[in-house]
Amino acid sequence: MPTITFVSPDGTTHRVAAAPGASAMETAVKFGVPGIVGECGGGLACATCHVFVDPDQIGRTGPAADFEEEMLEDAETAPTPCSRLACQIRMTPDLDGLTLTIAPRQ
Numbered sequence: 001m002p003t004i005t006f007v008s009p010d011g012t013t014h015r016v017a018a019a020p021g022a023s024a025m026e027t028a029v030k031f032g033v034p035g036i037v038g039e040c041g042g043g044l045a046c047a048t049c050h051v052f053v054d055p056d057q058i059g060r061t062g063p064a065a066d067f068e069e070e071m072l073e074d075a076e077t078a079p080t081p082c083s084r085l086a087c088q089i090r091m092t093p094d095l096d097g098l099t100l101t102i103a104p105r106q
């Protein structure tokens with residue numbers, strides 16, 4: 001199973017294993033990773049799953065899609081080129097070792 005390391009704004013790390021096909025948001029919520037709210041359940045309607053992909057890994061996830069970028073513009077924390085909504089990152093074996101820093105305000 002692909003692992004994800006979530007980095008909290010205070011630097012605390014949480015390394016968890018994603019079920020096949022689960023999103024990064026679903027994985028964070030399942031393991032109680034603090035800071036990922038996922039209020040809309042992955043419906044692309046809340047931006048409470050805002051994360052920053054490690055800059056060295058953005059090529060693996062790809063950047064946010066156009067519709068995702070629109071949601072990120074309304075996020076509580078200003079987006080960067082590495083911003084993604086964790087509910088839109090579908091975990092596949094090739095994403096093993098992904099590092100996602102949780103936005104300080106959701």
Ligand code: FES
Pocket residue numbers: 025037038039040041042043044045046047048049071085086087088
């Ligand atoms: Fe609502 Fe990701 S959980 S946009």
